[in-house]
Amino acid sequence: MNNLKVSTREIEWGGRKLKLETGKVAKQATGAVVATYGETQILATVCAAKEIKADQDFFPLTVNYQEKYYATGKIPGGFMKREGKPSEHEVLVSRLIDRPIRPLFPDTFKNEVQIICTVLSHDQKNNSDIVSMIAASAALAVSGIPFMGPIGAAKVGYKNGQFILNPTIEEQKDSELELTVAGTKEGVLMVESEANELPEETMLNAVMFGFDSFQSIIDLIADLAAEAGKPAWEIPAYPVEFDNLYNRVVKDFRAKYEQAFSETDKLTRGTLVGQIDEEVKSTIDPENELENKYLLDVLEKIKHLVVREKVLNTGHRIDGRDTKTVRPIWCEVDVLPTAHGSAIFTRGETQALVVTTLGTDDDAQVVDGLMREYKQDYMLNYNFPPFSVGECGRLGSPGRREIGHGKLAWRATHPMMPKDKEAFPYTVRVVSDILESNGSSSMATVCGTTLSLMAAGVPMIKPVAGIAMGLIKEDDGRVAILTDILGDEDHLGDMDFKVAGTKDGVTALQMDIKITSITKEIMQNALAQAHEGRIHILGEMAKTIAEPRKEISPLAPRIIALKIPVDKIREVIGTGGKVIREITEKTNSKIDISEDGVVHIASVNGDDGKAAYDWIVSIVAEPEVGKIYHGTITKIMEFGAFVRFLGTTEGLVHISEVKNERIASVSDFYKEGDQIWVKCLGTDNRGKIKLSAKRVNQENGEDLEQ
DSSP: OTTOOOEEEEEEETTEEEEEEESSSOTTSSEEEEEEETTEEEEEEEEEOSSOOTTOOSOOEEEEEEEOGGGGTOOOOTTTOSOOSOOHHHHHHHHHHHHHHGGGSOTTOOSOEEEEEEEEEOOSSSOHHHHHHHHHHHHHHHHOSSOSOOOEEEEEEEETTEEEESOOHHHHTTOSEEEEEEEOSSOEEEEEEEEEEEOHHHHHHHHHHHHHHTHHHHHHHHHHHHHHOOOOOOOOOOOHHHHHHHHHHHHHHHHHHHHHTTOOSHHHHHHHHHHHHHHHHTTSOTTOHHHHHHHHHHHHHHHHHHHHHHHHHHSOOTTSOOSSOOOOEEEEEOOSTTSSEEEEEEETTEEEEEEEEEEOGGGSEEEOSSSOOEEEOEEEEEEOOGGGGTOOOOOOSOOHHHHHHHHHHHHHHGGGSOOOTTTSOOEEEEEEEEEEOSSOHHHHHHHHHHHHHHHHTOOOSSOOEEEEEEEEEOTTSOEEEEESOOHHHHHHSSEEEEEEEOSSOEEEEEEEESSSOBOHHHHHHHHHHHHHHHHHHHHHHHTTOOSOOSSOOTTSOEEEEEEOOGGGHHHHHOGGGHHHHHHHHHHTEEEEEOTTSEEEEEESSHHHHHHHHHHHHHHHOOOOTTOEEEEEEEEEETTEEEEEETTTEEEEEEGGGTOSSOOSOGGGTOOTTOEEEEEEEEEOTTSOEEEESTTBOTTTOOBTTO
16 A cells, blocks of 8 residues: 555544545546445545547436445345345435536536445444435545536434434434435535425524535535545537527527417427427538537527526516416326225326325335335335327336435325324325326325325325425526426426425425525525415315325225234244134134234225134233133033133133032033133132133123123
């Protein structure tokens, strides 16, 4: 190591040491940094192509977060025994890293860039996502490629009215908030959160708490880059031909684009804009290499100009709305005859079909990774088929966007799901299929999920709705915040700010900024405007279904939950599973018993489930003096009959307790296998249970002594 030039920086942050190191490993990468927080360690590498590919008209940035099982001393499961395709968690963290750094590359930089964050060590205390974001920012800073960073990132928890910086995994379990925030020195770039119905003010303060907390990290990265950074690449600039072409297109075609963008129907508007694009292309000399190279950038810039200026100058948007109006909403439930719960939520030209299915504990998803394996009993899957935007496309496994949108809707509704597993022992799967899309299908999924869950009889704590906000911000100080944004407004605007919650508070917040940062004041105004929109949407949803149905869908399995003593589990199962098999077969039920004694009984109809429930209760119940039981005679003796009741419990009916008169032999009245009613008289001096048959009406089991 003597010939290595290793640079390190350290800081105490959130009660733990954060260390950044470069120059020791992965030296052939354009930039590489190892970040260590506690004993969680991430290697972030950046590789950038030296030349832009021919005809490259977009910025090919790829971010991959990968977990190595050796980081926690585990061997992967499955047949292959090696890491395979990215898990949902790895995809989500990859998106988390990507979102705040993507806006910070210059528009003119189109060289391919790949960032890989690898978990080398995980102490199972400190989350690896924040460490990965910091490591990626540091690797970019030392790489020398054009990047308007560095960024910082932090996780924020909230408990007992206090914010927690980078809560440990254990601390996060009882936190009312899990919020990740990232940004630059100037402002916030990205927010991702799940909250337990917190006020907008608390959410805003949490964002600013995180923003203030990571300023020292930005300074640390900048200090490392000052010592170990590679020579800066030259930032590409648009040539004069770009400006000449742009000015010509604005002069000749601006009015036509303005006319096209005044069309309120999305498909018609898209057709008109596409026709104008082709008309512009026809004016370009095929031999003019520069104009052909920058044409798409010019077209994009003029569309930005037209849409943004209309909003800022007139207060009216593409579809004619003002900045605060929510598009028309209609909802319907029970749209699928065989589903446990189903709903359609439509807002303008965005439509989601959302379906709820209820299952047993066996249907829960087993989640395996670096952390301890666990079961997830609430799942939400989001699908975005190509027909939803009127296009042809390939159907396959969900992409990163679909996984991210599904997780956001899950975060929004998860805090309002029933918490008592004994009262509601179901596994719940929700599927959102987007049928039409023109702006915020993820928030339509939130609304549709609420409707579908309530229609299925899932006892949600409160209904949840979501809304997407947009922003247009110019350098001259003009700002417009847009409620319920369209797809074009998302694409051509500066912010995608999604807020979900109940009438009383926020349950999820996600924000992505396409400019270098936004201010606290803009976020505050956006949250206030989003609150108004959310309350309006909740009111529209309530016209269709206002609260969960009192009973679960008759099509869903009936599940009864009970808790039995752990030492009784063996009796319920029986030798070789004999008892539980008998219960299952005779009651047509499915029975699951956990190690802590929680029993779930699933059946097609309630009577079968009740029969299985009574059977299990009879096995685990303790005999009570004076209570009547139905039992089976197991052995006849001269002095009495042994009777099995309450499962495997046995007691003796003494010969004197068979009849009210004196009898010569018990076998004159009973034989083995007979079923009789008995009354518990207590125990004898040896602890044996004493029973009586003569004190009970053998016809109906009534107590003759009452």
